[in-house]
Amino acid sequence: MSIRQGLLALLADQPMYGAQLRAEFEARTGGTWPLNVGQVYQTLARLDRDGLVVELGDDDEGRTTYGLTDAGRAEVERWWAEPVDRESTPRNELAIKLALAVTVPGVDVTRIVQAQRTATMRQLRDLTRLKASTTGDPDRTQLAWLLVVENLIFGAESEVRWLDHVEARVARAARRSQHTGADPGCRPDVQALAPVHESSRK
Template sequence: MSIRNGLLALLADQPMYGAQLRSEFEARTGDTWPLNVGQVYQTLTRLERDGLVDQRGEDEEGRTTYGLTDAGRAEVERWWSEPVDRESTPRNELAIKLALAVTVPGVDVTRVVQAQRTATMRQLRDLTRIKSATVTDGDRTQLAWLLVVENLIFAAESEVRWLDHVEARVARAAGSASPRAATAGSPEPATQRQAPVRTARGLR
């Protein structure tokens, strides 16, 4: 997630100082990606170096405000118009963990999957409750927060489906295991697992 472009987008609205940028960024994304104020100022320093922002003086409390240059405004317009790059694959800790789990002897992969599914389902229920309690009423900040929550809900639902897939693949790969091992590692019925996901979708 590009902090750089996020800060530029906020500065397209009006000049701001560092702590204000952090506050606005967190408010508009529902505190999902909290920022350190030092990180904000480091990013501003790089943006100023690259000619995308410049200092606009100090406010009444002595805080330096920053605004977009013409190049910075063009960069924001480019960001809005271009799709997010998916060519570079981000590191996914869960995918790495399970990829290693199936190759390391002695790891109970089914147990790892089931523990993760339980945690993801808990997150999904929490997100669904948050969504149901969110009222926009024309408030664009609340709408922004709702979109973030819905993105997290979709991601959690997708992760649950992927974990089901992983468990099924592992079970097929271990088809020669003993009946006892197969019973111990068998997933709960799909209808029981998927019910909470359907409930979450039904609230949308």
């Protein structure tokens, strides 16, 4: 997620100063993507330069408050309206790791898959317990946090299914190579294991 768009969305709610923006961003996303104050103020400086935010003055404690300009509000509305562009999604390190592993001689791909599955299942259990700790009707901030946690749960479940698929496909390729004498790392069906772009959240 773009920090730029996230800060603009928060400022559409109300004017805020830098540390307040950081706190609100982390509270509403469950602390999944922590920010430091330096990131926030660097982004605010660029948004100010681009005419999307404006300084509204200092509060009683000398903290500079920022608000949206008309252009900034239009940018937020555009972001709400447009789907997320998956072409710009960061590459998935796990998919790349496994795609390379099947092409490097001597790498035990099954062992990599099993170790990753164990770690992902552990994360899935932790996330499920975290979700279960929420009681009662959530307020807006709690609802935002729950949505992020549920996204991570769905991502972990998807990753486990994909790892099962990888293990089965690698096993099939190994069996074929035993019959044909071919290098399983060079087979097209093994090279197709991993998408270029991220398909799940860790």
